Amino acid sequence: MRWLHLIQKALNKKSSPVKTATFPHKLSPKRKSHSLCSGRMDEPFTAEEYHNVDLRSSTISERGSLHKSLCGPQHISSLQSHSSNEANISTGAIGVPIHLPPPAVKSCCGGDAERTLQYALVASKQMVGILLSVWVRDDLGRYVQHVNISSVRCGVMGYLGNKGSISISLRLHQTTFCFICSHLTSGEKEGDELRRNCDVNVILKRTYFSTRLKGSLPHTILEHDHVLWIGDLNYRLALPSTSMKSLLARRDWDALLERDQLHIERTAGRVFKGWHEGKICFPPTYKYRTGSDTYAVERRKFGQKRRTPAWCDRILWYGNGLKQLEYVRAESSFSDHRPVYAVFLAEVVPKKLKDFLV
Structure with a gap:
């Protein structure tokens, strides 16, 4: 798939056929479960002045210290998750690098040396316009087990797949x-x-990871040790257009976020109860005129x-x-969305420690 090759090329310096990690166990059988559509608009107002934010990505060195640079996230993490939405995979991709300290690398002179980390594909799945892929650093591939995939279709009779979810479950060492x-x-x-809240609840209820192994392997989303939910959640701002333009011009993100539907629904306990989101310090990611830096605003025509x-x-x-170490957006204008990504540190329990504790 072209998108997997593009992701692989971004993660690894040298372009080569998509490499799949070798695991001790094969992919578990996947169970499918049970969407709707979107629309378009016109009339832009310029948003160029709202985007002069330092959106540099982060890289983490072999020693684990955080550095700022203008390069991509290829050195950030051990696990990387990438997603994209829309029927032609044209909206902003979302990336979630998770960092685990890489092993020390010795040079021929005996000192530490930087090296190019290579990543291999753990698993990927596409459902109409939803694509999810998970990548792992080469030296960690042998510690990844019990990879499982589940998909859920939401909406009218569960027949349409342009709304819904894809979930990938895995165990790294003894952490799921x-x-x-x-x-x-x-x-x-x-x-x-409220319909979006319903979608979330349907996904949480219907996502199921089947396994023939008895024991502590998780079957549902919330049974995992670490869970990351990414994508086009489609929550909007409950605010008149005139007020919104004024707040956008002032770059008053806090005032705008007070009217953010996801913030309102989470605060009321109606969705994502017990979940966390980092502080948003970047402009709204939707909706742009494709190929430009201007927001698109409706013309208020009938229909x-x-x-x-x-x-x-x-x-x-x-x-x-x-x-979470970072939560930012990037400036890619190929879509009417702007991509976002986050960087995380994750606690992982090695097998030896798990055996000792048990």
Whole structure:
């Protein structure tokens, strides 16, 4: 798949056929479960002045210290999750690098030496416009086990797959991870946020990882040690267009976020109860005119869907032992969304320690 080759090329300096990690166990059987559509708009107002934010990505050196640079995330992590949404995979991709301290590398002179880390594909799945892939650093591939995939279709009779989720479960050493990529119900009408809440609850309820092994392997999302939920969640801003333009011009993200539907619904305990999200310090990621840096605003014509800027693209996490280092957006204009990514530190229990504790 072209997208996997592009991701592999970004993670590894030398371009080569997509490399798949070798695991002690084969992929577990996947169980499919049970979406809707989106719309378009016109009339832009310039948002160029809102984007002069330092959006440099981060890299983590072999010694584990955090550095700022203008290069991509290829040296950041041990596990990387990438997702994209929309029927032609055209909206902003979302990346979640998870960092575990890499092994020390000795040079021929006896000192520490930087090396190019290589990543291999753990698993990937596409469901219409939803694509999720998980990558692992080469030297950790042998510690990844029990890889499992589950997909859920939301919406009308569960027949359409352009809304829903893909989830990938795995165990690294003795710690379980679950990565979810979702595309939730669109729309800005009053009550549409409740439909998105319903999508989340359906995904949590129907996502199931089947396994023939008895024991402590997780079957549901919340049974995992570390859970990361990424994607186009489609939550909008409950704010009149005129007020929104004023706050955007002032770059008053805190005031805008007070009217963010996801923030409101989480605070009320109606969705993502017990989940966490990092502080948002970047402009809304939607909706842009494709190929430009201008927000697209509706013309209020009959039958036209309302579209105003919003933070549709989000990253949330669940469970202890995850620490977010960074939560930013990138400036890629090939879509009407802007991609976001986060960097995490993850606690992982090695097998030897697990055996000792047991």
